[in-house]
Amino acid sequence: MQTTVMPNYARQPVTFVKGDGALLWDTQGKRYLDALSGIAVCGLGHSHPAITEAICEQAKRLMHTSNLYGIAHQQALADALVRITGMESAFFCNSGAEANETALKIARLYGHHQGKNQPTVIVTEGSFHGRTLATLTATGNPKVQVGFAPLLEGFVRVPYNDVNAMAAVAEQHSDIVAVLVEPVMGEGGIVIPDEDYLSKVRALCDHHNWLLMLDEIQTGMGRTGQWCAYQQTDIFPDVLTLAKGLGNGVPIGACLARGKVAELLQPGTHGSTFGGNPLVCRAALAVIETIEQDNLRQRAEKLGQRFYQGFLKALEGTAGVREIRVKGLMIGIELDKPCGQLVSQALEKQLLINVTAERVVRLLPPLILSDAQADEIISTVSQLIRAFLNSNL
Ligand SMILES: Cc1ncc(COP(=O)(O)O)c(C=O)c1O
Known part of the structure; x- marks a missing residue:
């Protein structure tokens, strides 16, 4: 199909119309948790x-x-x-x-x-x-x-x-x-x-x-x-x-x-x-x-530790998880195989994540994230990774 926007991006089939903090709403009114912040852009969340x-x-x-x-x-x-x-x-x-x-x-x-x-x-x-x-x-x-x-x-x-x-x-x-x-x-x-x-x-x-x-x-x-x-x-x-x-x-x-x-x-x-x-x-x-x-640098550091500990625990012993790397709110989980499909699987669960370098699940959540939101991300992402790795055995 001819499009008037050049087709240089592979886009997910969703369009957001509103944001508040770490939350986004799409054209259907569906709510999403944003663990990507527009690729490390909206550190203070949406509509601060x-x-x-x-x-x-x-x-x-x-x-x-x-x-x-x-x-x-x-x-x-x-x-x-x-x-x-x-x-x-x-x-x-x-x-x-x-x-x-x-x-x-x-x-x-x-x-x-x-x-x-x-x-x-x-x-x-x-x-x-x-x-x-x-x-x-x-x-x-x-x-x-x-x-x-x-x-x-x-x-x-x-x-x-x-x-x-x-x-x-x-x-x-x-x-x-x-x-x-x-x-x-x-x-x-x-x-x-x-x-x-x-x-x-x-x-x-x-x-x-x-x-x-x-x-x-x-x-x-x-x-x-x-x-x-x-x-x-x-x-x-x-x-x-x-x-x-x-x-x-x-x-x-x-x-x-x-x-x-x-x-x-x-x-x-x-x-x-x-x-x-x-x-x-x-x-x-x-x-x-x-x-x-709002002391958000300290908050980023603290949240980073929460993510690291949370993922270590949730993914402990999971074959296929190569490494969990965390520096503040730059979070990477490297798997032993390409895992791009996790992005759309997360989207179905109303969560925005990214996969980079083919096999690294990348999270760049906003610095204003709550502990509860961090825990929700850890839980959803860990479940998705485990299911993905099991289905590919
Ligand atoms: C480390 C780094 N440098 C440069 C860029 C390019 O920035 P922009 O897309 O704003 O041109 C990016 C974007 O992802 C980046 O991550």
């Missing part, structure tokens, strides 16, 4: 009153003027992000891919300033950084790249969680300028690296004068129990990208920088028409305020 009020108030006052003029809410948001992350400057855009494009442009510019004419960025296998040409080239999943050759030059790939492989690259390439890496791989299957991975990558970057660029688009904004996952270590990145949870549904991305690259992007080097307009910045400010006021 503080965010709704900020958006409505700002929409009535002023939405857009362009970056040709001062924008007070953009300045306030940059100040707030600098305060909570320890970074020094911020550029605003509209999506995660665009935030990563900004990071990659910073890396190239940084390289050229050092006389490196083929500035090259180290990226990892299994990563996901977006769908634009540069970010799909950076992405470590061939499925994202197929059909879109020629890919961009200037990338070299190493296995995730392998600092020695990164160090070896330094021996072969003289034009490395940066490392771009996710602190926990989200689309890649909730892959949590060794505790000292980021510190070791930081040390390697310092040794070679490379930039450490962290993609915290999925891990950021409180989801892992801190504003950003690197805050559980003692390091800082040089470049940090955020999007998803930053706007709770309002499209906004940010690229933050620090130290020698904080002021690299000078007038004329980069821009985005909508980037950081009064409407989205006001919404993002309300998101930060709410996460702070």
Whole structure:
């Protein structure tokens, strides 16, 4: 059938018309529990009153003027992000891919300033950084790249969680300028690296004068129990990208920088028409305020422990469950076989979940989830997994 929307998404046969907290209602009035938050976007749940009020108030006052003029809410948001992350400057855009494009442009510019004419960025296998040409080239999943050759030059790939492989690259390439890496791989299957991975990558970057660029688009904004996952270590990145949870549904991305690259992007080097307009910045400010006021980082950490313990218990001894991985409210249950059909089976039970990397059940529930809702998710997902594994014996 011809459709007027391009058929680039495989959609579930349901349309939602209303949301409240962790709950959604479809066109038939059926209620669902949302354990995915629009893929880590609505961390404060749906229709959060503080965010709704900020958006409505700002929409009535002023939405857009362009970056040709001062924008007070953009300045306030940059100040707030600098305060909570320890970074020094911020550029605003509209999506995660665009935030990563900004990071990659910073890396190239940084390289050229050092006389490196083929500035090259180290990226990892299994990563996901977006769908634009540069970010799909950076992405470590061939499925994202197929059909879109020629890919961009200037990338070299190493296995995730392998600092020695990164160090070896330094021996072969003289034009490395940066490392771009996710602190926990989200689309890649909730892959949590060794505790000292980021510190070791930081040390390697310092040794070679490379930039450490962290993609915290999925891990950021409180989801892992801190504003950003690197805050559980003692390091800082040089470049940090955020999007998803930053706007709770309002499209906004940010690229933050620090130290020698904080002021690299000078007038004329980069821009985005909508980037950081009064409407989205006001919404993002309300998101930060709410996460702070309601202690939602601590809540994410606590809920994460509840999920971990709950799934350990509920799935104990279940053959076919390979690993349960939890970092705050990034939850992955790896099975020993592809399990995409669990998504529609969960939907039938009025629960939204996701499967990524073919065999990893991924949950990214909102930070405002109640204990009872968490327990309901644990119980439904565990039952579905057990039934799925039994039926496939
Ligand atoms: C880690 C990471 N980086 C980048 C992106 C791309 O973000 P967007 O879809 O907003 O362009 C995603 C999206 O899933 C992501 O998870």
